[in-house]
Amino acid sequence: MAKRSSRLAAGLLAWLLVGLLAWLLLPVTPAAAAPGFSERCEQALPKRDIDALLERTRTATAGTACTLQRVDTDLFRTRITWLRDGVASEALLAPRGCLIEPSFEGPDLAYYAPPSPADACPEGLAALHDFVAGPQEQLVPVLPGQEAEQLEEDRAAPGDxxxxxxxxxxxxxxxxxxxxxxxxxxxxxxxxxxxxxxxxxxxxxxxxxxxxxxxxxxxxxxxxxxxxxxxxxxxxxxxxxxxxxxxxxxxxxxxxxxxxxxxxxxxxxxxxxxxxxxxxxxxxxxxxxxxxxxxxxxxxxxxxxxxxxxxxxxxxxxxxxxxxxxxxxxxxxxxxxxxxxxxxxxxxxxxxxxxxxxxxxxxxxxxxxxxxxxxxxxxxxxxxxxxxxxxxxxxxxxxxxxxxxxxxxxxxxxxxxxxxxxxxxxxxxxxxxxxxxxxxxxxxxxxxxxxxxxxxxxxxxxxxxxxxxxxxxxxxxxxxxxxxxxxxxxxxxxxxxxxxxxxxxxxxxxxxxxxxxxxxxxxxxxxxxxxxxxxxxxxxxxxxxxxxxxxxxxxxxxHSYTFQAEYRFLAEQLQEHPVDDCTLWFVRPRQNTGEPDLDCCLAPDRSPLTLL
Known part of the structure; x- marks a missing residue:
């Protein structure tokens, strides 16, 4: 009887561990992003325009159930995520010609939004539509070297x-x-x-x-x-x-x-x-x-x-x-x-x-x-x-x-x-x-x-x-x-x-x-x-x-380094003055463009960066 109970317990434990493994691995397979961004683009939004978009979106969604969760910009690729009642929806923003199958194109910009963002956050989508519909004074040229490095990194992502x-x-x-x-x-x-x-x-x-x-x-x-x-x-x-x-x-x-x-x-x-x-x-x-x-x-x-x-x-x-x-x-x-x-x-x-x-x-x-x-x-x-x-x-x-x-x-x-x-x-x-x-x-x-x-x-x-x-x-x-x-x-x-x-x-x-x-x-x-x-x-x-x-x-x-002091300051300020449920995870002083690792910046003569 004792051996039978031990075998039963071992079997239950095995099924539990297999279920845990499946539970961990199910979300790992990334969903295909369609239509997505084009492979390359000649221009990108300047920082001031991104800031203007953030301000316009916050104003439009103030007092509503919709919250601007995050805006991620990498060269010409901008992803905007809204959150409403625990449901996240995402829109893609880029210069004209840099999006595949855009939902709307303005004079200089275009965006793609699947059906869910309109249902989840119509105020945010309306603000994005108005922003894209207007002309942009100047777009920032994307440096060819940056673009090539980014594409190389995309092709050489860590193994699946x-x-x-x-x-x-x-x-x-x-x-x-x-x-x-x-x-x-x-x-x-x-x-x-x-x-x-x-x-x-x-x-x-x-x-x-x-x-x-x-x-x-x-x-x-x-x-x-x-x-x-x-x-x-x-x-x-x-x-x-x-x-x-x-x-x-x-x-x-x-x-x-x-x-x-x-x-x-x-x-x-x-x-x-x-x-x-x-x-x-x-x-x-x-x-x-x-x-x-x-x-x-x-x-x-x-x-x-x-x-x-x-x-x-x-x-x-x-x-x-x-x-x-x-x-x-x-x-x-x-x-x-x-x-x-x-x-x-x-x-x-x-x-x-x-x-x-x-x-x-x-x-x-x-x-x-x-x-x-x-x-x-x-x-x-x-x-x-x-x-x-x-x-x-x-x-x-x-x-x-x-x-x-x-x-x-x-x-x-x-x-x-x-x-x-x-x-x-x-x-x-x-x-x-x-x-x-x-x-x-x-x-x-x-x-x-x-x-x-x-x-x-x-x-x-x-x-x-x-x-x-x-x-x-x-x-x-x-x-x-x-x-x-x-x-x-x-x-x-x-x-x-x-x-x-x-x-x-x-x-x-x-x-x-x-x-x-x-x-x-x-x-x-x-x-x-x-x-x-x-x-x-x-x-x-x-x-x-x-x-x-x-x-x-x-x-x-x-002892504290400068980047640690900056992180603590930002974290304390964000805790005292919350911004759209934003959470500070880390301070990142670089864009993901495939440049050499910044560890060498402790030795300035080895740094790949140029101060402008």
């Missing part, structure tokens, strides 16, 4: 398979994650000492997760870069949804959007939760590499309060999800030396797919993970030992093969369509030169994006590992540090927060090294006995350590 692959990876990760949790809970634990250790570790992980949440909620949410990738209020199927670097974050946000109101507060709360989850995952990594509870607490505390992690977790950066998923890959893969079954291996690979489909630039860093199962075998402590080196080499080969195949897929489906410039050879060489010294710049130069305490403890931890002659651990750490930075051609000496977000495993590595001091403290404290004196020493040390960590993180928590 991205949402499907990401949804499948989410499904596999969810099923196997639940399976692993259930199996771990059912594993018999006969040794009372091991049970007590597990309870203490779980309590410490829960407390540090709460600390991470407090830190992330204590900073004002803003942007991690000039642009933000939050899903728009209309959801995944809305026009203009960008999957430039992968589809995994958009699918997760779509799920949350369907379960709760999708507002900026909800979006930032999701980011903070995802960022805080990295802390217990790092603690698991430390423990599975043989670290003590003290080592995992030190590492978890430093990551919970790290300025880069805290600030990015209160932003719209996809790197937050990519970093947490990468840590998940690391934590799960460290089970493979002690677990012969396929479940942790498949789960780790599914999480790797999700990490790459969150930020494809984290791809090079993921190959470092098998290094730790090959080189950093912990000392045996009475628990189940690691598999022989031959088995670990076989597992690493499987991981590397999956990593290569994923890289090929990501290259053709994400990197090439994104038009993101790759790192020049000079940048790679420059990163190699500063590889050992960049930490000093990031930690001891204001605003201290890497906490000075983290840098000092990481250096001391690395020295401890060397003195203990743990050469495998030391080699894995050095190779990991190189793989995080060199393939990207970026480093910590410039760009601050906007550059540090790329290095999703740099902070966990530093915290892991700092945690090695915890094992040393355990051995030193053992000389104090098991009495009150030892307890007081641990409590006092923990208090001083937490105080120093908070103080060291403050400059990075408070």
């Amino acid at each position: 398979s991205l949402p499907m692959v990401a949804a499948l990876a989410w499904l596999v990760a969810l099923v196997l994650g639940l399976h692993e949790l259930r199996r771990r809970r059912r594993e018999p634990q006969q040794d009372p000492l091991l049970r007590a250790r597990a309870r203490r570790f779980a309590l410490a992980a829960l407390l540090l997760f709460a600390l991470a949440l407090i830190a992330r909620w204590s900073v004002v949410p803003s942007l991690g870069n000039w642009y933000g990738p939050f899903l728009p209020a209309e959801g995944f199927a809305a026009r203009g949804v960008e999957l430039r670097f992968g589809a995994a974050p958009a699918l997760l946000q779509e799920l949350v959007r369907r379960l709760s109101p999708w507002t900026p507060s909800t979006a930032y709360a999701l980011q903070r939760l995802i960022g805080a989850l990295a802390v217990p995952l790092l603690m698991v990594v430390v423990r599975r590499l043989g670290g003590s509870l003290a080592a995992s607490v030190i590492a978890g505390t430093l990551l919970a309060l790290a300025p880069v992690a805290v600030r990015l977790s209160a932003s719209s950066a996809e790197h937050v999800l990519a970093g947490t998923l990468a840590l998940g890959v690391w934590a799960v893969w460290l089970r493979t030396p002690t677990e012969p079954g396929p479940s942790p291996r498949v789960l780790a690979l599914a999480l790797m797919v999700l990490a790459v489909l969150s930020r494809v630039d984290c791809f090079p860093q993921l190959i470092l993970i098998p290094l730790w199962t090959l080189l950093a075998r912990p000392a045996e402590d009475g628990t189940l030992g690691w598999a022989p080196l031959r088995r670990r080499l076989l597992d690493a080969g499987v991981f590397a093969l999956a990593w290569v195949l994923l890289g090929i897929y990501g290259w053709f489906e994400i990197v090439v369509p994104s038009h993101h410039p790759g790192p020049p050879a000079s940048a790679v060489l420059a990163t190699l030169v500063v590889l050992p010294t960049q930490l000093w710049t990031a930690a001891f130069t204001p605003p201290h994006w890497i906490s000075p305490l983290t840098a000092i403890l990481a250096g001391a931890g690395l020295l401890t590992v060397a003195l203990e002659r743990r050469w495998g651990f030391l080699l894995a750490a050095v190779l990991t540090w190189a793989l995080i930075f060199v393939p990207l051609g970026r480093n910590l000496t410039h760009d601050g927060l906007t550059g540090a977000r790329y290095f999703v495993l740099a902070l966990p590595l530093l915290a892991l090294l700092a945690g090695q001091l915890g094992d040393l403290l355990v051995r030193v404290s053992a000389r104090l006995g098991d009495g009150r004196r030892r307890t007081l020493a641990w409590v006092a040390s923990a208090f001083v350590f937490l105080l120093l960590a908070v103080v060291a993180a403050q400059p990075g928590w408070r």
Whole structure:
């Protein structure tokens, strides 16, 4: 009877997950836009005319049930969306000859509106008709170079398979994650000492997760870069949804959007939760590499309060999800030396797919993970030992093969369509030169994006590992540090927060090294006995350590870039003075015309822009 009930429950869960997958994927297929815009156009509306249209439409719809929801302009293409009783309707506006099958043509402009806008918002459509019917003094010429770049980007949009692959990876990760949790809970634990250790570790992980949440909620949410990738209020199927670097974050946000109101507060709360989850995952990594509870607490505390992690977790950066998923890959893969079954291996690979489909630039860093199962075998402590080196080499080969195949897929489906410039050879060489010294710049130069305490403890931890002659651990750490930075051609000496977000495993590595001091403290404290004196020493040390960590993180928590200050100002003003139910998601200082990525604008000599 029990087996029958288990099978029934498993079947119901499978149907539920299949339904969830279909629920997520149904809106992904974009509807064909007909008649739409022509392929090219010689002219576009100037900004002052767009402003005049907005003013005329707001005046016409004032006091009615119709609301102007948004106006999107991209070169000669203008999309106008009205909202009435929860029903959205859209009209297309462009110069004459730039629309296919227009509904109405004026002397210089034309518009197309399907039947629904007239029924949903006749006042708005009437204002648009009057605007188009009048002559325009001057239209702005579209530069041939801009138009060509736009058309090239249209042809090279991110692959249509991205949402499907990401949804499948989410499904596999969810099923196997639940399976692993259930199996771990059912594993018999006969040794009372091991049970007590597990309870203490779980309590410490829960407390540090709460600390991470407090830190992330204590900073004002803003942007991690000039642009933000939050899903728009209309959801995944809305026009203009960008999957430039992968589809995994958009699918997760779509799920949350369907379960709760999708507002900026909800979006930032999701980011903070995802960022805080990295802390217990790092603690698991430390423990599975043989670290003590003290080592995992030190590492978890430093990551919970790290300025880069805290600030990015209160932003719209996809790197937050990519970093947490990468840590998940690391934590799960460290089970493979002690677990012969396929479940942790498949789960780790599914999480790797999700990490790459969150930020494809984290791809090079993921190959470092098998290094730790090959080189950093912990000392045996009475628990189940690691598999022989031959088995670990076989597992690493499987991981590397999956990593290569994923890289090929990501290259053709994400990197090439994104038009993101790759790192020049000079940048790679420059990163190699500063590889050992960049930490000093990031930690001891204001605003201290890497906490000075983290840098000092990481250096001391690395020295401890060397003195203990743990050469495998030391080699894995050095190779990991190189793989995080060199393939990207970026480093910590410039760009601050906007550059540090790329290095999703740099902070966990530093915290892991700092945690090695915890094992040393355990051995030193053992000389104090098991009495009150030892307890007081641990409590006092923990208090001083937490105080120093908070103080060291403050400059990075408070530092603000200009684009972040602009975003906060606009968000506060919009909250105090609402405009047509408008929501500020991010400040975007560029039009989508296919120009090189604006990350280079921190180095003006590399900027593709010309100030007029």
